[in-house]
Amino acid sequence: MTANTTAAPALHGAGAATRLIVASSIGNALEFYEILVYGYFAVVISKVFFPAADEAISLLVTLGTFGISFLARPVGAIFLGAYGDRKGRKQALTLSILLMTIGTGLMTLMPSYGSVGLVAPIMVIAARLLQGFSVGGEFASSTAFLVEHRPDRAGFFASWQWSSQGLAALVATGFGVLLTSSMSAETLQSWGWRIPFAFGLLIGPVGYYIRNALSETPEFVEAGAAHAPLRELFVGQWDRLLLTIGAVAASTSSQFWSGRVGVVLVQSPQPA
Numbered sequence: 001m002t003a004n005t006t007a008a009p010a011l012h013g014a015g016a017a018t019r020l021i022v023a024s025s026i027g028n029a030l031e032f033y034e035i036l037v038y039g040y041f042a043v044v045i046s047k048v049f050f051p052a053a054d055e056a057i058s059l060l061v062t063l064g065t066f067g068i069s070f071l072a073r074p075v076g077a078i079f080l081g082a083y084g085d086r087k088g089r090k091q092a093l094t095l096s097i098l099l100m101t102i103g104t105g106l107m108t109l110m111p112s113y114g115s116v117g118l119v120a121p122i123m124v125i126a127a128r129l130l131q132g133f134s135v136g137g138e139f140a141s142s143t144a145f146l147v148e149h150r151p152d153r154a155g156f157f158a159s160w161q162w163s164s165q166g167l168a169a170l171v172a173t174g175f176g177v178l179l180t181s182s183m184s185a186e187t188l189q190s191w192g193w194r195i196p197f198a199f200g201l202l203i204g205p206v207g208y209y210i211r212n213a214l215s216e217t218p219e220f221v222e223a224g225a226a227h228a229p230l231r232e233l234f235v236g237q238w239d240r241l242l243l244t245i246g247a248v249a250a251s252t253s254s255q256f257w258s259g260r261v262g263v264v265l266v267q268s269p270q271p272a
Contacts, residue, residue: 025164033168069132080137085229101204148217
């Protein structure tokens with residue numbers, strides 16, 4: 001208990017608690033924001049990176065690329081989760097937001113299909129895989145970071161993860177409504193769609209700086225590095241793992257079902 005009693009008080013108080021919440025939640029918010037922005041601007045992205053004679057096919061390929069990121073999530077969860085158990089929560093969080101920022105940068109600066117041909121869609125897929133990988137390890141690592149710093153108010157601090165996703169959804173939706181209502185279809189397709197991605201790119205370095213300035217969690221310092229975290233998970237925690245998978249699947253499916261309605265409402269650029 002020594003590490004908890006000596007290190008934890010440093011993060012008590014309103015200012016310290018705010019820094020902890022912002023540092024832990026900003027990456028989760030950024031990653032959820034990037035997912036929604038891609039979905040909201042799917043129609044425009046389909047024309048920029050996946051043009052086809054049939055616009056329906058172009059949109060389906062774009063949404064398929066959106067789905068590809070989910071394939072990388074469990075891989076990221078396993079890798080970054082185990083990495084955090086061995087190296088520390090702080091190391092996992094800084095790596096996660098760094099990878100997400102790189103993926104966001106690729107999306108922001110990516111030349112169109114008309115400029116570089118097949119390289120463009122290939123790089124979009126690479127960016128989506130990288131973002132999915134980082135998302136997979138972000139939520140659990142940041143939640144553990146919050147809870148292990150403040151086990152006395154674990155429920156309150158962990159709840160900010162969901163709150164940050166709600167805030168990200170509002171910002172992403174706001175960008176979608178603002179840009180599609182204020183820009184012509186040609187301007188939006190030319191460069192306007194890059195604005196929300198550029199906004200996310202600006203947040204990434206700030207989140208990295210804040211996270212890098214925080215200390216490791218007292219619980220990890222006390223317990224030390226795990227030697228075989230995956231074996232312990234699948235052998236000793238398999239029942240909780242299955243329960244968590246079911247709960248997250250139910251929650252996520254409902255969110256993306258409602259997100260489909262958002263795509264339809266937001267993704268109809270006004271004529272010039």
